[in-house]
Amino acid sequence: MRRKKKERQALLQETLEKDPFMTDEALAHFFDVSIQTIRLDRMELSIPELRERIKDVAKQQLDDVKALSPDEVIGEIVDLQLDERAISILDIQSEQVFTRSGIARGHHLFAQANSLAVAIINDEMALTAKATIRFSRQVKSGERVIAKATVKRIEVERTIVEVQSFVEQEVVFSGEFLMYRTKQMKNG
Amino acid sequence: MRRKKKERQALLQETLEKDPFMTDEALAHFFDVSIQTIRLDRMELSIPELRERIKDVAKQQLDDVKALSPDEVIGEIVDLQLDERAISILDIQSEQVFTRSGIARGHHLFAQANSLAVAIINDEMALTAKATIRFSRQVKSGERVIAKATVKRIEVERTIVEVQSFVEQEVVFSGEFLMYRTKQMKNG
Known part of the structure; x- marks a missing residue:
């Protein structure tokens, strides 16, 4: 199910807090949007890419x-x-x-x-x-x-x-x- | 126990027929002689070195x-x-x-x-x-x-x-x- 941008971004943040190892591909699939959309969401929310996220957590x-x-x-x-x-x-x-x-x-x-x-x-x-x-x-x-x-x-x-x-x-x-x-x- | 050369060479041949994978080191240890002795024995008996022996068998x-x-x-x-x-x-x-x-x-x-x-x-x-x-x-x-x-x-x-x-x-x-x-x- 597609969500509105604001709702999706909130959920994206929450999802990545639970599982910082999710890739952009997996997130795109999960939210039923393009990988590009996920990347833009991440940029707007200042969430770094996977490798950096893992390092941050670790x-x-x-x-x-x-x-x-x-x-x-x-x-x-x-x-x-x-x-x-x-x-x-x-x-x-x-x-x-x-x-x-x-x-x-x-x-x-x-x-x-x-x-x-x-x-x-x-x-x-x-x-x-x-x-x-x-x-x-x-x-x-x-x-x-x-x-x-x-x-x-x-x-x-x-x-x-x-x-x-x-x-x-x-x-x-x-x-x-x-x-x-x-x-x-x-x-x- | 050290054996006479003839006896040792006969046993060497027999041993290698049973286990062609034995190294010169193992043979030297087994016969209680030097590795050099084993090499000379092999040369006299025309027995090739380990790698060649394995290939021959195989x-x-x-x-x-x-x-x-x-x-x-x-x-x-x-x-x-x-x-x-x-x-x-x-x-x-x-x-x-x-x-x-x-x-x-x-x-x-x-x-x-x-x-x-x-x-x-x-x-x-x-x-x-x-x-x-x-x-x-x-x-x-x-x-x-x-x-x-x-x-x-x-x-x-x-x-x-x-x-x-x-x-x-x-x-x-x-x-x-x-x-x-x-x-x-x-x-x-």
Whole structure:
């Protein structure tokens, strides 16, 4: 249902407060207007674009990565609270997809999630011991994958991290990572 | 126990017939002699070096990869019998390890195993739906990882592939991959 501009803008503001990760495309679809209209609405309301929004939301809690060098993280970390939660963004490039199908290769989504599971650990050393992962929908070149990691459980020498990766609002990848810290070392 | 040269060479030949994947290092350790001795033994017996041996063993059954482009396989495929078994070799380079620990990053081992699980499928299209993986020992720069994939089960639209990766005789990675073929498409 189309709404009047004022009503739409109020609702837009409210929607983005609830879910700052919604893209312009998703908003256009939701409000049944063009992407251009959403952009104009955002400009009038002084709402920055998605990447900036995510950074704004996250900025208060961007801890320093401890378990690996920041440039070893696959994707861009925009939110990090050690031993609690982390978010990273990965824009799928044309060289990361199968030439034949144009579908993103699984190991890039895995690399984003796995390196986020390492980054979230509040320890100088963290290595992956085990993972159970699921690819739930294809990702194409040009799509933006937002991975959200959450620490589920901290045990004596290990941490269980859950990662869900989204394109728009859809889950494209999910995984549970069993991470070893400090003395117990496996591949990370 | 040290053996006489003749005895050792006879046993060396026998050992390599049973396990052509044994490295010179492992053989030297096994026979309690230097690597140089093993190399001389091999030369006298006209036994080629590991990589060539693997290729020799495999050559009879090197099917063409169907589900992806050959250059999209991570590692070098040396044995492939579609829908049955496959072997690939990956030499870990210094840029594939964590700078801090020198330990190979998990996603490279995952990429080798996952792309082998795609390559083994006898179909134009194969994508990974789910995987359960385990990193059982660290891999360092310069080590050679040999991944062996076996098709465990073929169902209507999916294939279950088991992969075990070794350095020397030791398992460093193992995984079970649930692959979709043709019409059912997930990320691969």
